[in-house]
Each structure stands twice: as structure tokens, then as C-alpha cells.
Amino acid sequence: MSVPAKNRASVQFRHGLALLLLSLITAPLFSKGPDPAIRIPLESMGFLPISPQFLLAGSSMYTLHFVDDKHLLITFTSRRLLKRIPNDPPEDRDRNVDAVLIEVPSGRVLARTGWRLHDHGQYLWSLGNGRFLLRIQETLTTFAPLANLTTGQPFLERPLITTDRRIAGILFSPDADLLIIETLSSSPLPSDSGTVSPIRSMFGGNPASGQSSSDQQQENGPNAVQINFFRVSMPVGNDEVRLRAAGESHARVPGRIPTTAAGYLAVLDQGRDHWAFDFNTYGGKVSELSPFDSSCRPSPLFVTRSEFIAFGCHGGHTPQTIGAFNLKGEEMWEQSLSDSYVAPSAVFAPATGRFALSRLITHGSIGDMDLPLPEFFGPQSIIVYQVDSGKQLLRVESLPVQRAGQNFSLSPDGMSFAVLHINEIDIYSLPPLTPKDQAAVKEAQTMGPKETEAPVSLSRSVTVSPSPSEAAAPPAGSPPPGLASNQANTGNASNSTPPNPAAQDPGAPPADPPPADNAAAPPSQQNRKPPSLFSPEAPHPDAPPSASPK
Numbered sequence: 001m002s003v004p005a006k007n008r009a010s011v012q013f014r015h016g017l018a019l020l021l022l023s024l025i026t027a028p029l030f031s032k033g034p035d036p037a038i039r040i041p042l043e044s045m046g047f048l049p050i051s052p053q054f055l056l057a058g059s060s061m062y063t064l065h066f067v068d069d070k071h072l073l074i075t076f077t078s079r080r081l082l083k084r085i086p087n088d089p090p091e092d093r094d095r096n097v098d099a100v101l102i103e104v105p106s107g108r109v110l111a112r113t114g115w116r117l118h119d120h121g122q123y124l125w126s127l128g129n130g131r132f133l134l135r136i137q138e139t140l141t142t143f144a145p146l147a148n149l150t151t152g153q154p155f156l157e158r159p160l161i162t163t164d165r166r167i168a169g170i171l172f173s174p175d176a177d178l179l180i181i182e183t184l185s186s187s188p189l190p191s192d193s194g195t196v197s198p199i200r201s202m203f204g205g206n207p208a209s210g211q212s213s214s215d216q217q218q219e220n221g222p223n224a225v226q227i228n229f230f231r232v233s234m235p236v237g238n239d240e241v242r243l244r245a246a247g248e249s250h251a252r253v254p255g256r257i258p259t260t261a262a263g264y265l266a267v268l269d270q271g272r273d274h275w276a277f278d279f280n281t282y283g284g285k286v287s288e289l290s291p292f293d294s295s296c297r298p299s300p301l302f303v304t305r306s307e308f309i310a311f312g313c314h315g316g317h318t319p320q321t322i323g324a325f326n327l328k329g330e331e332m333w334e335q336s337l338s339d340s341y342v343a344p345s346a347v348f349a350p351a352t353g354r355f356a357l358s359r360l361i362t363h364g365s366i367g368d369m370d371l372p373l374p375e376f377f378g379p380q381s382i383i384v385y386q387v388d389s390g391k392q393l394l395r396v397e398s399l400p401v402q403r404a405g406q407n408f409s410l411s412p413d414g415m416s417f418a419v420l421h422i423n424e425i426d427i428y429s430l431p432p433l434t435p436k437d438q439a440a441v442k443e444a445q446t447m448g449p450k451e452t453e454a455p456v457s458l459s460r461s462v463t464v465s466p467s468p469s470e471a472a473a474p475p476a477g478s479p480p481p482g483l484a485s486n487q488a489n490t491g492n493a494s495n496s497t498p499p500n501p502a503a504q505d506p507g508a509p510p511a512d513p514p515p516a517d518n519a520a521a522p523p524s525q526q527n528r529k530p531p532s533l534f535s536p537e538a539p540h541p542d543a544p545p546s547a548s549p550k
Contacts, residue, residue: 036427038427042424049400050400056401056403057120057403058120060121060122062077062407066410066412069411069412073101073102080096095120098113099113099114099115101146104416111155131234138164138165139161142239166185167181168182174303177233177451178232179230180227225254228248247455258301258302260305263279281452289325290330290331299319303348305444305448307325308325309355320337321337328447343403351413351414351441352413352433355387356417357382357383357385360378363375381397382408
């Protein structure tokens with residue numbers, strides 16, 4: 001439904017003003033972190049606070065990305081009159097969004113533009129190399145503001161994909177060299193449902209769609225989701241983004257797949273809270289990786305092409321443990337996550353082996369996440385990690401919180417971190433890589449599997465656990481829904497994309513095996529021994545977690 005511009009804007013402005021005052025009052029109550037090296041005020045650019053109603057509901061109301069190490073792109077919902085569109089669908093939630101290209105450290109505005117969006121879902125993704133993916137309804141375009149700055153058309157959009165299906169998920173590998181698009185049938189939602197077309201964030205989950213879990217379950221049929229894989233290339237010297245169709249699959253519901261351009265992770269249940277990871281290349285090679293003890297199903301996520309983190313539980317169903325692993329089969333470190341939280345999200349700087357993890361801290365039981373109450377939420381806690389050691393390079397808190405994330409960014413060189421705080425951008429300097437860090441990054445780059453043009457085909461061992469409540473979610477926005485492949489015929493997923501490849505039929509995933517003695521289990525299912533780096537002198541994974549390597 002279109003937003004009545006005059007009345008709604010007035011209400012939102014009052015809410016926003018109240019939020020700004022609340023932020024100024026409560027900010028001293030939270031622990032003070034380091035002072036930013038650079039502060040860039042946003043009032044002169046037209047930025048205004050957003051109502052907590054939208055921020056906590058999961059609406060994607062603003063974004064912040066590094067374009068390169070010296071430029072930022074900020075986008076935010078602006079309050080301008082919305083022109084009436086003939087036959088505008090009643091379920092649309094139209095809004096204006098401004099995009100501003102900013103020079104760092106001066107804060108000088110180099111270019112700006114505006115878009116009209118039709119929902120509150122995620123609309124922008126960074127592809128790296130100064131390029132971005134923009135979603136407006138079911139159309140995807142790309143633009144490169146710095147590359148086209150001298151042409152006078154910095155926000156020139158290049159068509160990429162238009163689909164007559166409904167986009168349910170857009171996912172990328174850490175290097176953005178593999179694009180995954182999940183689509184549903186184009187049947188519209190009921191006009192009185194109050195929901196919008198969902199769009200899943202790069203980190204997984206579906207907080208930004210405005211769609212409740214019950215609504216989502218009703219529309220998820222056994223053959224609901226078509227998954228298309230595309231290899232992404234970006235030629236040097238222009239703003240072009242090229243796609244090559246790499247495979248197709250089907251699933252019961254949208255979900256996150258822990259994958260790179262070379263292969264994917266499978267999580268194996270070995271019984272009695274013992275789990276193991278396998279890395280499967282698309283060429284068919286399987287590498288057995290480190291075990292991981294968890295009382296809930298681990299949720300892995302690649303942070304570089306050869307390293308991943310996984311979230312697990314110790315003695316319950318709340319993911320308060322994070323571990324880091326590599327494709328050599330080593331668990332590099334394991335730590336505990338303090339405080340209850342929801343809506344985790346992450347950004348990566350693979351070139352320097354760093355990632356930033358954001359969590360929305362909660363106070364007590366949240367209850368209905370479709371109608372969150374501000375008094376149950378604390379600040380947005382963000383930590384920057386060095387992947388190989390687990391060293392925490394920076395810890396900051398941000399207000400106001402945005403459940404959908406995207407209000408913070410790491411520079412491509414991993415030396416700067418930017419976060420949107422109240423009405424300014426705060427930029428922090430990060431420490432340079434130590435010689436040990438440099439050696440670890442170099443090793444990780446050579447450790448990754450070679451690039452391949454093999455078709456993306458997911459085996460029957462790829463399953464993702466059904467979603468528990470978001471309050472106990474592993475870092476996937478809300479935990480990833482089950483990804484069970486099904487035999488299904490689906491409609492054409494695209495009108496203007498490269499031709500879809502032949503559909504793959506991985507088959508239904510097997511049920512988790514019951515706990516069994518190691519002697520009775522097949523070799524591949526026996527509990528794996530910890531990797532060799534756990535020597536008698538080194539701490540064991542069961543030791544109290546710390547920020548140092550294990």
C-alpha cells in the first residue's frame with residue numbers, strides 16, 4: 001500500500017525526533033568505546049532519524065558501504081512527496097530513498113541520486129571493486145559511482161536481471177564471485193496481509209521483508225523455491241558486471257547456503273552433540289574438516305574463500321559460541337558470545353582476513369519478533385575480528401539499532417571501520433596487520449580451492465536446520481530455514497538473464513542418523529578427532545573460550 005506522504009511523514013518525523021532524543025539520553029548509559037578518528041555529520045545531506053517502529057521490525061531503512069578505501073556510499077529513506085502511480089498495487093509500501101557518495105575524510109558530497117522503492121526489504125548489496133547491486137521490486141541492476149563519476153552519470157544503472165517470479169533471497173559468496181538468487185512464484189500476497197515481497201539479506205534470514213513467520217509458512221509449498229546460481233566477473237577498467245549461469249536447484253523454503261565459488265559446506269550430525277564439517281567441491285571432491293561440539297545444529301558461514309565461522313550452543317539451544325575453521329581441517333579458535341541477542345549480521349574484508357559481526361542486544365524474553373517493543377532492546381554491539389587468531393580489533397556500540405543491519409562497513413583494505421551512529425558516520429582506524437597476520441592471510445589465499453567452471457550441484461547431504469525463534473538464532477538474521485531439495489518443475493526464473501541451466505535434482509536429504517557407538521558407525525560418520533594443532537601443550541576446544549588462538 002502506498003504511504004500517504006503528508007500525514008505519514010509528519011507522524012514519522014515526530015517518532016524520529018523522539019528517537020533522537022531517546023538516543024541522546026540513553027547513549028551515556030552504555031559502555032563508552034574508543035573515539036572515532038573521523039566524524040561525518042549527516043544533517044546537511046537531508047538525513048533524518050527513522051521511527052523505531054521500522055528499525056526494530058526489520059525494515060531496511062538505510063545502508064552504509066565503503067566504495068573503496070577513501071569513499072563511502074550512504075543511502076537513507078527521505079521524506080519527499082510521493083507522486084501517485086496509476087494502478088499502484090495496494091500491497092506496495094512506496095518510499096523515496098536518497099543515495100549519497102561521500103569523500104573520506106573530508107565528508108564532501110561528490111554525487112547523489114534518488115530511487116523510488118516499493119517495499120521495506122533489502123535493496124542494496126556491495127559487489128566489491130566499487131560496484132553495487134540494486135533491487136527495485138523484481139528487477140536487479142548494477143552501478144559503479146566512482147567509475148562513472150567523471151562521466152556525469154555516477155549512478156548510471158546497468159540492467160542485470162528481471163524476473164517474473166518473486167525474489168525471496170539474494171546471497172553472495174564472501175568475494176562476491178558467486179551469486180545465488182532464490183525466487184518464489186509470482187502470485188501476489190493478499191492485499192490485507194500487511195506484508196511485502198520478501199528479500200533475504202546477504203547474511204541470510206529474512207528480517208527485512210516485513211513478513212511474519214506464519215505468513216511465510218503458509219506460502220511455502222514443497223516445491224516453492226527455485227534457486228539459480230551465477231558466477232560473477234567484473235572486468236577491470238569499466239563498470240560492467242557479467243553473469244554466467246552456473247546451476248539450478250529447488251528447495252522447500254528460502255535459506256542460506258554456506259558456499260563459495262569453488263564448493264560448499266555440509267554439516268554432519270555424528271550424534272551426542274558431535275558435529276563435523278565436509279567441504280564439497282563442485283567437481284566432486286570431498287575434504288573432511290574439523291569436528292565441532294554443539295548442543296544445537298551448527299550454523300556455518302564463509303568469511304573468506306578458505307575460512308569460515310560457525311555458531312553453536314553449549315548445553316542449550318541458544319547459539320552463544322562462535323568458532324573459526326579453515327579448509328585445512330583446523331579449528332583456529334573458539335569464543336563465547338556474551339549477552340542475549342537477535343538479528344546478527346556481518347561484513348567481510350577477505351583481503352586482510354577480517355570480518356565485523358553485529359548483534360542486537362536484548363533484555364529478557366523478546367516474545368513476538370513481528371511486534372518488537374523498544375524497551376526489550378539494548379544497543380547494537382559490533383566487533384571486528386581477525387579471522388586467523390580471533391583477536392578482537394574493535395568493539396563499538398551503535399544507536400539507533402537497525403535490525404536489518406547494513407548500517408556498518410569495513411573498508412576493502414580492512415584498515416577502516418564505519419558505522420552510522422545517531423546522525424553521523426563514525427569512522428575508526430584499525431591496527432595494521434602484524435607479520436603473523438600477513439603470513440596467515442597469504443596462507444589462506446593459497447589454501448582456497450582453485451576456481452572452477454564446474455556446474456553448481458548440491459548433494460543430498462546439504463541440509464539447513466529449520467528456523468527456531470529469532471531470539472535463539474545463529475547469525476543468519478534469523479537462523480536459516482531448512483533447505484531440502486525437491487523434484488519439481490518450476491516456471492521461468494528470468495526474462496533477461498543468461499539462459500537458465502538444466503535443473504539439478506539433488507534429491508531429498510537423509511534424516512539425521514541416530515546416536516551410535518563409533519565402532520558401529522561407518523568411517524565417515526565416526527566422531528572425528530580434533531585436528532593436530534590441539535597438542536597437549538595447546539588448549540583444547542572444551543577449555544574456557546578466550547580471544548586467543550586454540
